Amino acid sequence: MNAMDVSDVGYDAFLINGQRETQIEGRPGERVRLRLINAAAATYFYVQSSTGPMTIVAADGPAVQPVKVDRLFMAIAETYDVMITIPASGLWELRATAQDGSGHASAFMGEGDLHPASNPPRPEVYKMDEMLNLALEEQEDDPRASLRLPRPGSPYRLLRALEDTTLPSKLPRRKITLNLTGDMTRYVWSFNGKTIAQDPFVMIKHGEIVELELINDTMMHHPIHLHGHFFRVLSGQGARSPLKHTVDVPPMSKRTIEFEANEHHDWMFHCHILYHMMSGMARVFRYETEPGIESGQESNDAHTTSLGEHSHDMWFTWGAASVQSHMSEGQLTLMNARNDFLINWELGWGRVDDFEYEVDTLYQRYFNPNLQAFVGARLTNDPDAENRAIVGFNYRLPLLVWANVSLDSEGDARGTLAKRFQVTSHLGVFGEVQYDTGTEWEWTAGADYTLIKNLSLTTQYHSDYGFGAGVLIRF
Ligand SMILES: [Cu+2]
Numbered sequence: 001m002n003a004m005d006v007s008d009v010g011y012d013a014f015l016i017n018g019q020r021e022t023q024i025e026g027r028p029g030e031r032v033r034l035r036l037i038n039a040a041a042a043t044y045f046y047v048q049s050s051t052g053p054m055t056i057v058a059a060d061g062p063a064v065q066p067v068k069v070d071r072l073f074m075a076i077a078e079t080y081d082v083m084i085t086i087p088a089s090g091l092w093e094l095r096a097t098a099q100d101g102s103g104h105a106s107a108f109m110g111e112g113d114l115h116p117a118s119n120p121p122r123p124e125v126y127k128m129d130e131m132l133n134l135a136l137e138e139q140e141d142d143p144r145a146s147l148r149l150p151r152p153g154s155p156y157r158l159l160r161a162l163e164d165t166t167l168p169s170k171l172p173r174r175k176i177t178l179n180l181t182g183d184m185t186r187y188v189w190s191f192n193g194k195t196i197a198q199d200p201f202v203m204i205k206h207g208e209i210v211e212l213e214l215i216n217d218t219m220m221h222h223p224i225h226l227h228g229h230f231f232r233v234l235s236g237q238g239a240r241s242p243l244k245h246t247v248d249v250p251p252m253s254k255r256t257i258e259f260e261a262n263e264h265h266d267w268m269f270h271c272h273i274l275y276h277m278m279s280g281m282a283r284v285f286r287y288e289t290e291p292g293i294e295s296g297q298e299s300n301d302a303h304t305t306s307l308g309e310h311s312h313d314m315w316f317t318w319g320a321a322s323v324q325s326h327m328s329e330g331q332l333t334l335m336n337a338r339n340d341f342l343i344n345w346e347l348g349w350g351r352v353d354d355f356e357y358e359v360d361t362l363y364q365r366y367f368n369p370n371l372q373a374f375v376g377a378r379l380t381n382d383p384d385a386e387n388r389a390i391v392g393f394n395y396r397l398p399l400l401v402w403a404n405v406s407l408d409s410e411g412d413a414r415g416t417l418a419k420r421f422q423v424t425s426h427l428g429v430f431g432e433v434q435y436d437t438g439t440e441w442e443w444t445a446g447a448d449y450t451l452i453k454n455l456s457l458t459t460q461y462h463s464d465y466g467f468g469a470g471v472l473i474r475f
């Protein structure tokens with residue numbers, strides 16, 4: 001997966017009310033109130049209507065002062081009510097385009113000649129400009145600045161509640177900062193670097209105001225959602241700050257929200273990209289025990305007593321294997337947020353008299369994206385080596401060069417430098433050079449071309465096994 005991917009999951013289709021194309025009731029000339037609900041598991045949408053600007057009249061339920069937008073950026077779990085007028089003649093389109101530009105869903109109104117809606121420009125996945133521009137435009141005095149971008153941000157600065165939403169000033173305040181953290185390569189998402197399993201609870205007290213500062217340290221948007229409370233999104237509307245239950249936090253940006261802690265027990269707080277939530281980007285806001293109120297822990301309500309599937313980091317497996325004319329190499333991994341069980345192999349039969357193998361079976365501890373340490377066994381039939389125990393670490397150097405250093409029970413040391421470079425979205429090149437005090441120098445270099453998600457063509461030169469080609473399978 002590319003580090004700059006816009007979305008995590010590639011989908012075959014996008015749907016409105018279960019269909020790629022749907023017809024909305026409404027007669028020519030009629031004014032229609034549409035309730036847009038982003039019910040996707042992992043997709044932000046840009047919504048545009050060919051009838052012209054849409055008038056937002058409600059956000060996440062509560063009404064807001066009417067405000068017009070040309071293109072509406074909708075985070076997962078957000079809802080907006082918008083007003084549009086169906087023109088006297090013609091077939092008009094409301095289009096929801098996936099943020100990554102991979103497709104759209106359409107709802108049509110009226111009848112006659114088609115007036116299509118448009119897509120925003122596709123994202124430039126290899127450039128940071130888009131994120132940077134959005135972050136900068138959101139700082140402008142003009143609250144519409146970020147909405148004039150071809151790929152606009154959320155319209156929060158335009159959202160104005162109908163009434164004063166100020167919270168009682170006599171209540172005590174608690175300020176909590178949460179950093180949105182994650183590692184797309186490893187696919188672990190968290191708050192403050194910890195998954196919900198590692199750090200489940202944020203303790204709050206009934207009768208206080210909780211101010212939350214959400215700082216996004218990642219390269220993705222995250223739709224952050226709180227159960228059971230409406231929060232005020234503090235984005236320049238003062239006393240009329242809008243009430244929402246979900247807020248988009250753009251890459252390398254921050255949002256401030258506040259709410260009155262007027263409930264009891266436990267409330268889920270999580271990224272609404274469901275794969276992020278399940279990988280750990282979630283917390284439980286837990287009310288401290290109050291006299292006369294059963295605490296969440298003692299309650300019989302299963303919802304509050306147990307973290308359920310969030311109580312442990314999820315395990316998953318993946319692997320990659322090349323089968324080539326001269327050799328095979330690959331890896332099988334069983335992992336959760338911090339732990340890996342790995343089998344790495346390199347088998348060769350080109351240019352050597354006998355089939356050779358080296359297989360590492362390792363337990364690896366993941367400290368951070370730059371550092372992992374491992375211990376395990378190395379099995380080989382190399383005449384210059386024998387089966388042995390090994391211990392070592394991986395360290396990520398600048399320019400994404402990986403260094404791997406290990407020591408083994410026979411007293412040999414090994415150092416490896418490896419680099420992979422993605423030339424285009426399909427073509428990658430890689431190289432690796434290794435020195436072992438026992439078996440000495442070894443190096444390899446090659447290229448692969450991605451055909452489909454699970455299959456690439458690959459070609460590789462190896463200093464022991466020579467040149468060959470074959471396929472690379474990911475599973
Ligand atoms: Cu997320």
